[in-house]
């Protein structure tokens with residue numbers, strides 16, 4: 001996705017936890033993108049409650065304004081039967097923190113920028129947010145919550161929804 005935006009000449013800021021991977025993506029964006037483009041990275045764990053505001057502050061710092069925000073990160077799936085164990089509860093909490101709360105938090109922090117730029121928010125959902133499947137309850141619930149939480153409550157006017165197979 002970053003390469004696609006780079007080819008279109010966008011300035012890019014990408015984030016995830018693994019900095020070496022991010023560096024590789026930024027290098028390639030420099031090769032294929034606008035010669036005078038700005039390509040940045042910031043390594044953050046979206047399980048950390050401060051990460052969404054840090055991300056937007058960094059974007060403000062390097063770009064000044066923000067036109068497009070693509071929310072795509074997701075915690076690895078846990079595929080298994082819900083047993084109600086402490087492990088299940090911990091995984092549910094982590095799934096919602098990374099794959100739901102951080103989306104709502106980023107969307108909330110970025111709204112003033114999107115208002116100013118008349119920009120767009122792109123949220124990566126899943127068919128499993130619409131049609132649940134056995135053994136992926138936490139993932140499915142987080143994606144469903146996104147559809148309600150971001151689409152209806154947080155930022156409907158900026159949203160370009162993306163449903164993924």
Ligand SMILES: NC(=O)c1ccc[n+]([C@@H]2O[C@H](COP(=O)([O-])OP(=O)(O)OC[C@H]3O[C@@H](n4cnc5c(N)ncnc54)[C@H](OP(=O)(O)O)[C@@H]3O)[C@@H](O)[C@H]2O)c1
Pocket residue numbers: 015016017018019021044045046047071072073074075076098124125126127164165
């Ligand atoms: N693949 C599919 O078949 C499919 C189907 C339906 C919907 N989707 C949706 O499409 C999107 C992308 O899916 P994908 O298959 O490309 O996922 P993926 O390969 O598992 O990639 C997940 C990305 O999220 C980052 N990430 C994971 N945990 C993170 C954390 N705690 N903080 C910050 N970044 C984190 C990972 O980088 P780090 O590990 O470096 O942090 C990685 O870049 C997701 O929203 C997913 O729900 C995918």
